[in-house]
Amino acid sequence: MNIKPIRSDADLQAAFNRLEAIFQAEEGTPEADEMEILVTLIEAYEEKHYPISPPDPIEAIKFRMEQQGLTQRDLEAYIGPSGRVSEVLNRKRKLSLRMIKRLHDGLNIPYDSLMSQAAA
Numbered sequence: 001m002n003i004k005p006i007r008s009d010a011d012l013q014a015a016f017n018r019l020e021a022i023f024q025a026e027e028g029t030p031e032a033d034e035m036e037i038l039v040t041l042i043e044a045y046e047e048k049h050y051p052i053s054p055p056d057p058i059e060a061i062k063f064r065m066e067q068q069g070l071t072q073r074d075l076e077a078y079i080g081p082s083g084r085v086s087e088v089l090n091r092k093r094k095l096s097l098r099m100i101k102r103l104h105d106g107l108n109i110p111y112d113s114l115m116s117q118a119a120a
Contacts, residue, residue: 003034019035054113056116062089
């Protein structure tokens with residue numbers, strides 16, 4: 001096992017190549033230990049150099065609407081009157097904490113997705 005830090009994209013690619021070679025390693029073997037270490041190193045490098053920010057809250061709401069076949073009228077229970085729903089979906093009004101909680105509880109939209117706008 002020759003493990004070293006991942007400091008560049010070339011190192012990352014080499015780590016991926018090695019991980020692919022040992023991915024089916026049997027638990028308890030040195031290769032399985034190496035695989036676990038490589039995964040940790042790859043995740044750390046990617047989090048530092050390629051962070052994934054939470055999705056835009058409005059896009060998260062629209063995605064859920066599409067998934068569940070919801071209309072703007074269906075959102076009134078979570079956001080408020082139709083004018084307010086329209087303002088939120090057109091980015092003219094930010095989500096309040098109350099709206100965020102209702103959308104999370106009612107439509108199971110993750111808080112992380114809904115809170116990114118509130119933090120801005």
